[in-house]
Amino acid sequence: AQTVTQSQPEMSVQEAETVTLSCTYDTSESDYYLFWYKQPPSRQMILVIRQEAYKQQNATENRFSVNFQKAAKSFSLKISDSQLGDAAMYFCAYRSYNTGTASKLTFGTGTRLQVTL
Amino acid sequence: DSGVTQTPKHLITATGQRVTLRCSPRSGDLSVYWYQQSLDQGLQFLIQYYNGEERAKGNILERFSAQQFPDLHSELNLSSLELGDSALYFCASSSSNSEQFFGPGTRLTVL
Secondary structure: OOEEEOOOOEEEEEOOOOEEEOOEEEOOOOOEEEEEEEEOOOOOOEEEEEEEOOOOOOOEEOOEEEEEEOOOOEEEEEEOOOOHHHOEEEEEEEEEOOOOOOOOOEEOOOEEEEEEO | OOOOEEEOOEEEEOOOOOEEEEEEOOOOOOEEEEEEEEOOOEEEEEEEEEOOEEEEEOOOOOOEEEEEOOOOOEEEEEOOOOHHHOEEEEEEEEOOOOOOEEOOOEEEEEO
16 A cells, blocks of 8 residues: 655744745556645635656656655755745645556645745 | 536634535546645645545544535535634546546634
């Protein structure tokens, strides 16, 4: 079974600065997807970014980018120019690729990000 | 707005009772997933339906059951409720082989 580990329960960043959230995972599969989801105080789960394991290029979405190291099974999220609205719980998630129509997400325990003025 | 709707938003009930949570997926999505988010267990996958059929099962208790109807909406039934069932229950939907979009969740409180 796949596992996802987020070793930073809490992180803090000053507004306009850059912060990196860590995620490692364990799998024996070669093809899979990795995601970062954001959960603000409203509790809504919002997809931030996704990465396909077969792609060498790191995914980028505006101020959000990932550092995907397949051999090390590491998938960190970098938030640049942090904004107050980035304060939330961030979850790393794994999904198998070759499962046909069965594609559950396995989540890490989350990292709570605080953004200070 | 993800396009996934869940009702009710909040539910307060007593131990031993039975409740039904409802989910309507995004238009065109055939897959519906149910997840439970609790303080001690984190976010856990419960069950998935695809076009009306059960496709995958996770850590779902025998007291819990789900179904997906011909119009693709899904219901999660929780029975013989215990205090430990208090949690946020999410529904998510996806089209084949794509990311999952989450509903706003139903917060269940068992007293």
